[in-house]
Amino acid sequence: MELRVINYYLTVAREGSITKAAEVLHVTQPNLSRQLKQLEEELGTILFKRGNKKITLTNDGILFQQRANEIVSLISKTTHEFAHQKDSIGGTVSIGCVESIASRMLSEVLREFSERYPLVRYDLYSADGDDIREKLDKGIIDIGILLEPIETSKYNYIHLPYTETWGLVMRKDDPLAQRESIGLQEVSTLPLIPPRRMIVKNEISSWFGVTEDELHIFATHNLLTNASFLVEQKLGYAICVEGAHEIRGSKNTCFIPFSPTRTTGHVFAWRKSQMFNSATEMLIQYIRDNKKA
Incomplete structure (x- = not known):
């Protein structure tokens, strides 16, 4: 599998059209189509669903796009490192x-x-x-x-x-927003939006003395931005560290720490x-x- 063909694939996936990709790559459309067909044969799977004017990726095509991006990123990083070895x-x-x-x-x-x-x-x-x-x-x-x-x-x-302090992000007009802290027992009964990381969810469950299944989890988040929008719509309370709220929180939300204090x-x-x-x-x-x- 050549890097050139991987770049061809990523361009086609990005443009959504073999014709447009051929123009961007400055190659002929038949040559590009042939290279993609050979790539599919090499991988033993179908990467594209071909329509009249537009192509879409199959599930295998989406997976290969992710892996191809990782390969290109790693090669670029390696090339850059060797280019600077003398310095x-x-x-x-x-x-x-x-x-x-x-x-x-x-x-x-x-x-x-x-x-x-x-x-x-x-x-x-x-x-x-x-x-x-x-x-x-x-x-x-x-x-x-x-x-x-x-x-x-x-x-x-x-x-x-x-060290970071854990707590809840809530709307500023929420009745709990007037508290200096909020007890863990109270939190366990609320609709929650915790971090998605399993190891973190397990630790949070241990704080409440319950299993994850016993918590009322509305959604999970990896970064706080989208979770804050859910909070603003009164769909739940986001669990996060205070620093994340300082970076990502909105003007309509506030952060209240847990009691007893939980830090990391x-x-x-x-x-x-x-x-x-x-x-x-x-x-x-x-x-x-x-x-x-």
């Missing part, structure tokens, strides 16, 4: 970060680090912990800044000196036995020397 203080560091107070910490760290090493560039990725770990495992990103708890068997990590820490993690460029190695050492808890 020991250059290169690109790719970082995934959860949305929390760690987002502000990251911006401060990169400002300090870039003053020392101005040739280093950064690829930033915002997501929940599951997405970040998946990209760490595939080598698409180098470093992840994650909320605990995490599965630590696959990763080296540094505990960071930043952050880790700066990378995959064990992963080989890095010099810039990434130096950033890890900088965090170890200056930001370790």
Whole structure:
């Protein structure tokens, strides 16, 4: 399977038309169609449903599009790293970060680090912990800044000196919005919108002393934006850390912490036995020397 053909496929998937894709790629339509047919034969599956003027992806086609994007991203990252090998203080560091107070910490760290090493560039990725770990495992990103708890068997990590408080996001006109805190027993009876991460949902259930099935879960979220809209429509109460609300919360919602207080820490993690460029190695050492808890 050639990278050229993978790029052909991604262009067709993006344009939704072999004719338009051929124009973008500056190849003939018959040649492009033949390359795609050979790709399907190589994979042993059908990637497209072909219509008169438009094509749509099959389920296998959607899966291959996801994998193809990951392949192209990884090759681009690798090519860029080798292009900067001669410069020991250059290169690109790719970082995934959860949305929390760690987002502000990251911006401060990169400002300090870039003053020392101005040739280093950064690829930033915002997501929940599951997405970040998946990209760490595939080598698409180098470093992840994650909320605990995490599965630590696959990763080296540094505990960071930043703690988040858990609570509820609700409308400002909600009767509970006047509280300084809200008891866990009260929360367990409300319609909830917790984070989707299974390890986090399990921990939240343990706080309430019930199983997940016993909670009234309306929806789950990975980032707070869409959950905040559900809160505004009075569909539920979003569970999150305070820092996420500071970043993503709307003017119509507020954050009320749990009582008793529930907090969590952050880790700066990378995959064990992963080989890095010099810039990434130096950033890890900088965090170890200056930001370790």
